[in-house]
Amino acid sequence: MAKYLLLKHYRGAPAAxxxxxxxxxxxxxxxxxxxxxxxxxxxxxxxxxxxxxQALSPEGTFxxxxxxxxxxxxxxxxxxxxxxxxxxxxxxxxxxxxxxxLAAELSAAPGAGGEPIHxxxxxxxxxxxxxxxxx
Amino acid sequence: MEESLLRTLTPTVIGVLVRRGANFAAAxxxxxxxxxxxxxxxxxxxxxxxxxxxxxxAWRKFLDAARADASRRHREERAEGEPVPGAGEEVDDTxxxxxxxxxxxxxxxxxxxxxLRAVGGLTTRQIAQAYLVPEATMAQRISRAKRTVAGVRFxxxxxxxTVLRVLYLVFNEGYSGDVDLAAEAxxxxxxxxxxxxxxxxxxxxxxxxLHHARRPARTGTDGRLVPLAEQDRGLWDTRxxxxxxxxxxxxxxxxxxxEFQAQAAVAALHADAxxxxxTDWVQIVEWYDELVRLTGSPVARLNRAVAVGEADGPRAGxxxxxxxxxxxxxxxxxxxxxxxxxxxxxxxARLYAEAARSASSLPERDHLTRQAARLNARLRA
Numbered sequence: 001m002a003k004y005l006l007l008k009h010y011r012g013a014p015a016a017x018x019x020x021x022x023x024x025x026x027x028x029x030x031x032x033x034x035x036x037x038x039x040x041x042x043x044x045x046x047x048x049x050x051x052x053x054q055a056l057s058p059e060g061t062f063x064x065x066x067x068x069x070x071x072x073x074x075x076x077x078x079x080x081x082x083x084x085x086x087x088x089x090x091x092x093x094x095x096x097x098x099x100x101x102l103a104a105e106l107s108a109a110p111g112a113g114g115e116p117i118h119x120x121x122x123x124x125x126x127x128x129x130x131x132x133x134x135x
Numbered sequence: 136m137e138e139s140l141l142r143t144l145t146p147t148v149i150g151v152l153v154r155r156g157a158n159f160a161a162a163x164x165x166x167x168x169x170x171x172x173x174x175x176x177x178x179x180x181x182x183x184x185x186x187x188x189x190x191x192x193a194w195r196k197f198l199d200a201a202r203a204d205a206s207r208r209h210r211e212e213r214a215e216g217e218p219v220p221g222a223g224e225e226v227d228d229t230x231x232x233x234x235x236x237x238x239x240x241x242x243x244x245x246x247x248x249x250x251l252r253a254v255g256g257l258t259t260r261q262i263a264q265a266y267l268v269p270e271a272t273m274a275q276r277i278s279r280a281k282r283t284v285a286g287v288r289f290x291x292x293x294x295x296x297t298v299l300r301v302l303y304l305v306f307n308e309g310y311s312g313d314v315d316l317a318a319e320a321x322x323x324x325x326x327x328x329x330x331x332x333x334x335x336x337x338x339x340x341x342x343x344x345l346h347h348a349r350r351p352a353r354t355g356t357d358g359r360l361v362p363l364a365e366q367d368r369g370l371w372d373t374r375x376x377x378x379x380x381x382x383x384x385x386x387x388x389x390x391x392x393x394e395f396q397a398q399a400a401v402a403a404l405h406a407d408a409x410x411x412x413x414t415d416w417v418q419i420v421e422w423y424d425e426l427v428r429l430t431g432s433p434v435a436r437l438n439r440a441v442a443v444g445e446a447d448g449p450r451a452g453x454x455x456x457x458x459x460x461x462x463x464x465x466x467x468x469x470x471x472x473x474x475x476x477x478x479x480x481x482x483x484a485r486l487y488a489e490a491a492r493s494a495s496s497l498p499e500r501d502h503l504t505r506q507a508a509r510l511n512a513r514l515r516a
Contacts, residue, residue, distance in 0.1 A: 001244040001266065048245070048276025051268050092268050094242050130309035131360060131496040 003051060003092050004099040006106060007122035010058050012083030017118035018111045025112050037107045044091060044102070055087035090126075099123055137177065140185060141170055143326070147257030148189045150228020153289050159195050159235065160281040163253050165197035170256060172196075177303075227290075229254070230330045234293025238284050245280035246301045252277055254326075255319055265314040267461055297326065299339050299395065306343050328382075337386035338396030344379030345402035348372040360502040364411040373435040376406045379414035397426040401438075416446035433463050441469055467493065468503055475510065484510035 022030065044050035063072045089106065093099050103121045111117035145166060152162035169192040173185075182188035236250040248266075251257045257265075263273035306320035323338045352366035361367075383399045400422045408414040409486035426432070436459055444452020452473045459466060471486035487507035494500035 001247075003267075045269075045272055046275050046279075048248075048268075048272050048279055050272050092244075092245055092272070108245070125495070127494070127500060128496040129498075130307075131499040 001092050001094060002096070002099075002128075003090060003126040005122075005124045005126065006089040006091065006103050007124065008086045008088065008119070009122065010084040010086040012085075013120040013122065016111075016120065018113070018115050019117075019119075020112035022111075029110065029112060029114060032110050032114060040106055040109070041089070044089075049091050049093050049098075049102070051090035051092050053087070053089040056085055058084060058086070073091075096125075137185070138174075141173055141189075142256035144186050145170065145188055146229040146232045146254045147186065147254055148193050149232060151190050152193055152197055153389070154228065155194065159253075159289060160278075160285060160286065161197055161200060162193075163281065165193045165200060167252070167258070168196040169193035170258075171467055172201055229326070231289055231291075231293075233298045233327055234291070235284055235287060235289065236280075237293065237298040238287055239294070240283050240287075242279055243301070243304055245276055245283065246297075247304050248273060248276050249280040249284075250301050250323070251305065251316075255323055257314065257319070261314050265308065265316055295331065295333050295336060299335060302327070303339060303395075306346075317350070321347060333392040334389045334391045335395050336384045337382050338393055338399050341379045341383035341386065342395050342399035344375045344382065345399060345406050348375035348379065348406065354498075358498070359505070360498045362502075363405060368409065371406065376403075379403065380406070392425060392429065393439070394426060394429050394432075394500070397422050397429060401426075409489055414445070416442055420446050433460065437465060439468055444473045444476065449473045453477065464493075464495065465490070468499075471503075471506065475506075480510050480514055484514065 025033070033073075041050060045110050053131060091099060093102065094103055100123065103123050107119050107121050108116040109119075136295045148169070149159070149162050149166050152165060153159055157165065166189070169189050172191060172192055177185075180492050232251050232254050235244065236253050241249065251262050251265075252259065259274050259277060262277075263270040268290045302320050302324050305316050305323070308316040321340070321343050324336070326341055328340050349363075349371050351365065351366065351372065352370035353361055355361050379399065380403050381394070383396065383403055386396050387400070401419050404415050404422070412502035420439065420442045423435060423442050426435040427439060433508055437456075440452050440455035440459065443455045453470070456466070456470060456473065461467075467486050468490035471483050471490055474480075476488060484507050486504050487510065491500050491503035491507060494503055
């Protein structure tokens with residue numbers, strides 16, 4: 001089994017096919033989208049492949065250490081950055097092919113007009129905590 | 136508490152319930168419930184006959200569950216008429232459980248989860264923690280696995296090779312949380328070796344013991360990976376090594392070589408060397424030749440190239456490496472190592488850094504990055 005992160009971007013991924021901002025969708029289309037995502041997660045739990053899913057606010061702050069006794073310097077919100085992560089799902093699957101299949105399925109979530117969004121999702125393997133012994 | 140006793144009894148009790156007519160999935164659930172009750176009750180009121188206690192309680196749990204489920208009523212009535220099994224059948228039951236839980240219709244992850252629960256007696260929570268997934272996910276993985284094997288006849292003979300693959304997977308998972316999966320894999324393989332006379336079962340047990348013996352030396356106090364050549368051999372567990380070598384020798388004497396015996400032979404040769412310099416690399420190359428012949432595995436070929444590099448010098452190792460697919464995992468790391476041994480530090484540093492980027496585990500990535508940093512520092516000096 002291998003764990004993968006499915007990353008969904010607000011911004012930074014190539015444009016989706018059905019690229020209409022969510023605030024331009026009808027309420028029914030929004031409801032259908034949310035239901036699709038929930039059903040997807042529930043189905044993955046049923047197959048024993050679900051690990052975690054979270055959504056992130058687009059608002060955020062940059063923080064860094066800037067010397068003893070001084071407050072951290074902030075440079076927020078992310079207006080200038082290219083990449084903006086919207087959320088993620090973590091899956092635990094038997095193969096890379098299965099991870100691709102699930103990512104594609106998630107990308108097909110319905111958007112405007114009830115049509116699949118075809119958005120680009122980023123798929124990243126986890127580094128495992130234990131090396132396989134090969135010595 | 137007698138957790139280990141409980142865990143050892145798990146497959147036996149499941150076997151008894153199945154022979155009384157319970158289906159495997161229901162029997163497995165009932166035994167898990169009985170285990171939970173045993174953990175609660177035994178400390179204050181230890182039973183004189185632990186197995187008998189578990190069978191009685193598990194059977195009651197099974198009947199309760201069957202009664203609660205109207206659709207199971209028919210099965211329950213049929214089951215209650217079944218005779219109690221004779222004592223001689225129990226050994227077989229445990230063996231059958233190994234086969235069932237490693238059934239070829241299961242995905243590797245499902246087979247692993249089911250084996251740990253039904254044969255190992257671990258709880259779903261413990262298995263979920265060990266594999267870092269939510270308990271609900273692991274529960275579903277296990278119930279799906281049980282549904283998949285629902286149609287498999289319990290007394291159907293299985294393939295030992297599939298069982299060994301599952302146990303090897305468990306062993307390689309290492310340990311996280313409070314369950315030491317490597318130790319659990321050894322326990323399950325020992326139990327299997329006691330029930331079936333098979334040279335590859337012995338080979339796998341020997342391999343596990345020999346690898347496990349070196350575990351204390353494999354990781355530094357700061358968590359970093361310590362390569363074999365740099366390990367403090369005083370930390371190796373000599374008792375485990377002696378046992379591993381004994382088990383391996385008995386297996387090899389049967390003259391039916393298999394991949395686990397060959398791998399264990401390599402591990403035994405490493406264990407046999409008091410210092411890295413004393414390692415008998417020529418013999419190790421010969422065992423890798425056998426392993427390549429037996430499996431054709433690209434990983435075996437890669438390991439062979441490393442051994443050739445030690446036996447015949449880095450140039451010979453690089454020549455062996457040149458015949459392999461550069462896309463193989465760890466190919467770049469091996470190339471980096473051989474380049475360094477050949478004195479080409481610039482190339483080695485670049486390859487170590489490249490290998491670090493494609494490493495699949497965190498300790499390995501850190502190790503390779505450190506190697507690149509070490510060489511770069513030397514090159515600057």
